[in-house]
Amino acid sequence: MGIKDKVLLAITHPFEFRTLVQFYMYHNNNRDIADPREHASSGWDRKTMRKCWEFLDLTSRSFSAVIKELDGDLARTICLFYLVLRGLDTIEDDMTIPDEIKQPLLRSFHEKTVTPGWTFNGNGPDENDRQLLVEYDNVTEEMNHLSPASRDIIVEYCRKMETGMADYAHKAATTGSIYVEKTEEYDLYCHYVAGIVGEGLSRLFSASGKEQPWIGEQLELSNSMGLMLQKTNIIRDFREDVDQKRFFWPREIWGRKEYGGFTEMAQMHAPGREREALWVLSGMVVDALRHAPDSLDYLRLLKNQTVFNFCAIPQVMAMATLHLVFMNPEVFKRNIKIRKAEAAKLIMGASNPRDVAYLFRDYARMIHKKASPIDPNFIRISVACGKIEQWCEQQYPSFVQISQSGHTGDLSKAFDPFDARTRIQQLEATREKYMALEAKGINPAKLAEQEAASNKEVMMLVGTIFVIVVLACLGIVYVTVKIANRFEL
Numbered sequence: 001m002g003i004k005d006k007v008l009l010a011i012t013h014p015f016e017f018r019t020l021v022q023f024y025m026y027h028n029n030n031r032d033i034a035d036p037r038e039h040a041s042s043g044w045d046r047k048t049m050r051k052c053w054e055f056l057d058l059t060s061r062s063f064s065a066v067i068k069e070l071d072g073d074l075a076r077t078i079c080l081f082y083l084v085l086r087g088l089d090t091i092e093d094d095m096t097i098p099d100e101i102k103q104p105l106l107r108s109f110h111e112k113t114v115t116p117g118w119t120f121n122g123n124g125p126d127e128n129d130r131q132l133l134v135e136y137d138n139v140t141e142e143m144n145h146l147s148p149a150s151r152d153i154i155v156e157y158c159r160k161m162e163t164g165m166a167d168y169a170h171k172a173a174t175t176g177s178i179y180v181e182k183t184e185e186y187d188l189y190c191h192y193v194a195g196i197v198g199e200g201l202s203r204l205f206s207a208s209g210k211e212q213p214w215i216g217e218q219l220e221l222s223n224s225m226g227l228m229l230q231k232t233n234i235i236r237d238f239r240e241d242v243d244q245k246r247f248f249w250p251r252e253i254w255g256r257k258e259y260g261g262f263t264e265m266a267q268m269h270a271p272g273r274e275r276e277a278l279w280v281l282s283g284m285v286v287d288a289l290r291h292a293p294d295s296l297d298y299l300r301l302l303k304n305q306t307v308f309n310f311c312a313i314p315q316v317m318a319m320a321t322l323h324l325v326f327m328n329p330e331v332f333k334r335n336i337k338i339r340k341a342e343a344a345k346l347i348m349g350a351s352n353p354r355d356v357a358y359l360f361r362d363y364a365r366m367i368h369k370k371a372s373p374i375d376p377n378f379i380r381i382s383v384a385c386g387k388i389e390q391w392c393e394q395q396y397p398s399f400v401q402i403s404q405s406g407h408t409g410d411l412s413k414a415f416d417p418f419d420a421r422t423r424i425q426q427l428e429a430t431r432e433k434y435m436a437l438e439a440k441g442i443n444p445a446k447l448a449e450q451e452a453a454s455n456k457e458v459m460m461l462v463g464t465i466f467v468i469v470v471l472a473c474l475g476i477v478y479v480t481v482k483i484a485n486r487f488e489l
Helices: 003-012 014-027 036-042 047-059 061-068 074-093 099-107 130-134 137-143 148-175 183-208 213-217 219-236 238-243 265-269 274-289 292-301 305-325 340-349 353-370 378-395 420-439 444-488
Strands: none
Touching (some): 036 074, 047 061, 047 074, 047 137, 061 074, 061 305, 074 099, 074 130, 074 148, 074 183, 074 305, 148 183, 183 213, 183 219, 219 238, 219 274, 219 305, 265 274, 274 305, 274 378, 292 305, 292 353, 305 340, 305 353, 340 353, 353 378
């Protein structure tokens, strides 16, 4: 963002400008991987690893920032994992590579990833990440610098992903089928291209020692994390994908008669079909939202702050994007993204599971507010948003008030006095107190009577003192008035 853009933003959107200033002043303190003190973990002192960090910046600025913040050598490990999968994806996405060449390439990519000196220059000239594969020998060199445990995990999940990608690419090339038919097929595709990434990351978190060993076993939750991100991207990239003849939305959703009976995805951006297209979009958002509770469950399990940030930031970005695209006809015209100020605000706010849950809840409420009763998905949207609300209330009840210092302090002030649940909590605390007294052989009823009698005595004493003070004050006033009148005489 240049000076001109910043001045324009300050004039047209002053609150957004303030948010960006706060972000760059207080939250943009990126880890310096080039610092000599970081060389042992970042590998910056090796020419090949410096090249890998450069490719990471070129392929994804958003992921690059959060990857570099990871503790110790976990950043370098995840960087290489990302580049390996990006290289694989670059081959799979390239429609200029014939199937007979693409198939053996994809199915053996996990072997080539650890083959010193291997490179590939067969991508089309317009492929975005072509240069990564042209200089892929830098990645293969660094893969062999990883610990055996981490290297084996990356190779294993590369093999799993390449198998799924190869199957789908072969089907498209040999059957002429360009559409994903069933929601289950859509889920499986997203699993191969993103869910497997989530599973691999969980395994790497555990192998690094930054998270507990059992985190690597949370495969279902890890898969849901990946699916939510991938489905959000697929929804947002509708126009770009359709223009390139790539169709990922399942026909089972967009072809429903209740949405207007589309027969081709390109019909959704045709004039005159705007309302029905929005209903299809609504159905896609409903499908993506069903993964939100699993994502929140996963984030609650993480203990390392940098790992949490790495996982949580993309998830809140996805929720913000789902809110942006929901019932938004611009999706069918162009690629849309959340504003930079909103992204900065989310990065600053996604610091702990409770705040992330509340961000999910807030966006779910805004999505539900935009829902239309005439939309065939209205009930489905309500249920999906309600599940997020329910999850938040179960795990982090809104009537519990957390202070800025991170603790509640006086428990009597920890609950919202205007919430009915506070009374229930107070009654429960009283019941537990009486049970503890009975366990000690003390009769709670007699103790309550004694406390009431004592309180009554205290109140009587306070009342008597108050009356005496009032009478004394009146006496002083009376005497003062008498004296004043005598002097006047």
